[in-house]
Amino acid sequence: MFDSPLSDSAYEVLGVAADVDDEELRRAYRLRLRQTHPDTGGDAAQFVQVQRAWELVGTADARAAYDRGHGFGATASYSPDAPAWRPPTRPADTRPKARSFGQPGGWRRERYLDLMREWAGRGVELADPYEPALVRRAPHEIRRLLADALAEEATARIVSELGMGFTIWHDVAADPRDPDVKLDHIVLSPSGLYAVLSEDFGAPVRTRRGELIGDAVVGAPVAQLVLASRALGRAAKVKFSAAVVVLPDDDVAVVAEELGKVKGLPVVVVARSALAGVLRRGVSGAREIGGNELFDVRTRLQHTVRFV
Template sequence: MSDSPVSESPYEALGVPSSASEDELRRAYRRLLRETHPDTGGDPTRFIAVQRAWELIGTPAARADYDRGHTYSPGGSERVSWAPPPRASSAPSSTRPGARSYGHPGGWRRERFLRLLQEWVGRGVAIDDPYDPALVRRAPRELRRILADALAEEATARLVSELGIGYTVWHDVATGEPEDKLDHVVLGPTGLFAILSEDFGGVVRVRRGEVDGVSVEGDRPLHALASRARVIARAARIKFGGLLLVVPDDELEEPYVVAGSSRGALMAVVRRSVLPALLRDGLPGARTVGGTELFDLRTRLQTVITFV
């Protein structure tokens, strides 16, 4: 059970309201342990989720800590922070030169979240901390999903910023309506990549060339990624080598899964931690670039790219 704003809460995992009594929590936990235990034919994933939920709210102290916006672990509690990171944190942590970066990763979704959160709370109502976990967890799922995706974009941006000076990265790239943006465009010796950073709040799989899972809720993110990349490709008269959908590590069982191709560009769903190595080593089968072509592509993209 991750600390993502859109992930299942421990109350949801146990199937009880947040107002449930201690006895109701205990009965729900014991019943679900029996129902989900792998030895009796239960779902191992659900079994682990039930155990993790009990760790978070199974005792009065842990429950009070969680309800105040903390996460509990055997070693103590730690405040969840969903506030935007300092701008300086997007710079490489090492002393070697980082990738050239343009745009503000997660910025558009941050602004959208704050605006919609104010509308949900009520106009004129003061919000002391819009990123207070206790407040965010009460918000509708669509609002929590916006914040989760902003966090996902920022996490990807931190990783790609350390690829090195041979790479150029553009964030929040406009392709039409703001919600139809590309989260990242990455250019380097291993190729040209269009990237979406997503957090679905649950495990996903690739089926028939598209992302599938209960948490996907009928969306077609790979189709959307290909359509948005096509807008930039036509405007700049270039070709992408790879179209990557980046998700948190716990949402994908494999390091990455190739989902097919779109107009010569390989499509893949990638664990976030695997992304830097994939961009440095190249996506097997994807077209690479080098020499003067790298400079030509950078010039073409700089000419046409605008930001949301």
């Protein structure tokens, strides 16, 4: 909530401009409370959003911190000069990490920056292309690129903590004939080989007949994920065990919803906080990979994978 480039800001939830004075902000908050309170016919979800927005900007200190630090570039892990992405480390954390290859979110961050500069106009200096007010004024297709890049980076941080038994490839080209077809992540573990899609639609998502639906959902994400995994599987001569769609916790009603098989591949939609558990224990109907086969699959993928 409020953390997505596609979601409303705290000020937008309260129905005011970001530069209003404190008294006008307080009046707007009280009005929105009355309008959204469930006891007076309002929407409970909107009522919670209004309360959360006030927590973020309701005091001088909180508002200053929100205005100063609520940028979308703070968690950027992409650098065009970096040879490979590495998960953030904590000084006291000496646990072995999963082996990771590729730049999660890098492909979409590059596109975002190019389109953001084009939208701002020639000769316009963008001191911070991730500044929240600027991001939220940008066209939806530009904000969507940044939202998905952030989603991919969030997933990368989670899977990097799974341990040395896991190998992960990020931003993988799935079809050499079409550069726009990619797999956000491939996760290889003893519980299986997973094609993973990280999404952020900026709104709640439901499922129906093996597909994601919702006002903000574009196209057929699950079907596209399955087709991309099959294309790469043919090229590498490996079989994926399952496909996993990762969404922000606030956007799903169930933390892990198994959709059954889509075109022969088991699919599960997972809240971000539940992803590690799902990848460790596996997905119903997914074939486990162990022993020498694990090394064979890893070798085949290493020889086949190309990054976007």
